[in-house]
Amino acid sequence: MSDQSSNPLASVMDGLKSWARINSPWVIHYNSGSCNGCDIEILATLTPRYDLERLGVKLQGSPRHADILICTGPVTRQSKERLKRIYEQMPSPKFVVAVGSCGTASGAFRGCYNICESIGDVIPVDVYVPGCAPRPEAIIYGVAQLLEMIKSGAPSAEMRKAEEPAAVEG
């Protein structure tokens, strides 16, 4: 952590970290109130037919070990704080993939009294995978897009969010 921008090793280290991150992203899955449809499709992507593990992706139980949060559902009021807490427990840099129409814009549940509008209203989201429920191929494509984004060095939603208040104040 002590390496500064003046350190010649810093850029090499950054490249190495990014390489490692792209090749073995660990994923945590949280259902914030979805109907299960997306969750079984996420699970299906990890099983032999689709096998997301060939991209180095591993499903992980603890948020503290995870790089990517795959989140489903329209975020009910009760799970809102949990979702935030899980997101905050994840070490930076962290990325979020929102799966399903209801996570994107509340989908079929639009207007129900106990839901927030979308996952993007609660935590910063990098990739949205629309569909009700999205096919496993779509979820794999979403994760692959995220990995492409990390590879290209584009700022993640987390970084953009961090810069936001400063921009407002300035």
Place this chain on the structure above:
Amino acid sequence: MEAKEPKKFIVPIGPQHPALKEPGHFEFSVDGEIVTGASIRLGYVHRGIEKGTEQRNWIQNIYLLERVCGICSHVHAMAYTLGVEKLAGVTAPPRAQAIRELVAELERIHSHMLWLGVAAHEGGFDTLFMYSWRDREVVMDLLESLTGNRVHYSTNVLGGVKIDVTPELADTIRKGCDFLEERLQHYLRVVTTDETFLARTRGVGPMTLEQAELLGAVGPTARASGVTRDIRIDAPYASYAEFPVTVVTDNGGDLTARFVVRIKELFESCRVIRQILDNMPESELVAKVPRRIPAGETISRVEAPRGELFYYIKSGGGDRPERVKSRTPSLCNWSTISTVAVGHKLADMPMLLAGIDPCFSCNDRMIQIRRKGHEDQLWTWEQLRRYGIEYYR
């Protein structure tokens, strides 16, 4: 400060936890490794669907209610459409009823195979998890070629169905069933003979017939304790009277029995699917249903993969329901956990929880207990919204 009081240590699990895919919060009080009490907190998936139905018209509600649960979405839509048809005094044509049953049984295969994998995973048997999910893709393909979607089939419309079974499709389904039956034979052999796996399931979570009756267990959980109860037989709906199934029970009451009952049910499903395909009645697919449903109230019961699914539908004569209430099987089965868990090791808890095939998105309903001197039972949208905000603050 009394020294005599046994120290109570509570292990909290959830709502985000690696064992189950959905949020639920459990608190197990333990003495050493032995569980002495269990409590469950639900409600993380409460979205307000029942109230939401009052804001949508009869047709829109089919799509909303399908999304009560992604695993058994067809039975929710089927229970609702059967109820609304009853209110409207319309009967769906026989071919439509047969197709409803066909999709329901295919859905049961997908749901039970999904459960088989997840339950094996909880027991640390990941090989079985991967195999059963690989084979489950076969039935997912069948459902997709039949209905066009892998998860929410949207088969039902008011008065019938919107898909038809062509002879080629029927052949594909027959072939799929042949393959699945062969694999299921293998799984049945594995769960009843594999010593390591039996050590995790045999004698774990035993529930007697009396207990099952007393605790109000439904579906395969109850049938594994010897309760002969199945809505498909007790009160046939759709075309279950023409294409009946036989009830599968087991007297074991433990986890092994629950595995055996669920797998044997699938042989029954495969058999009835073939019977439907061979004797598919010829008729229209949809009967005309009026836009406004006559005032009245009705109930509708179907057998979901997890047990009895109950719908209460009330119409005020308009183009929207006045009240839709659903009682889902998972909610009935929860109460068995807190009783059965006592006396078992903490390590058995994930298996026990998975044993009832819980579905959280199904069971998160709002219930108001009516107290004495507290008369108002009607909640307005604004009141519910306010209550939700205050409750979760």
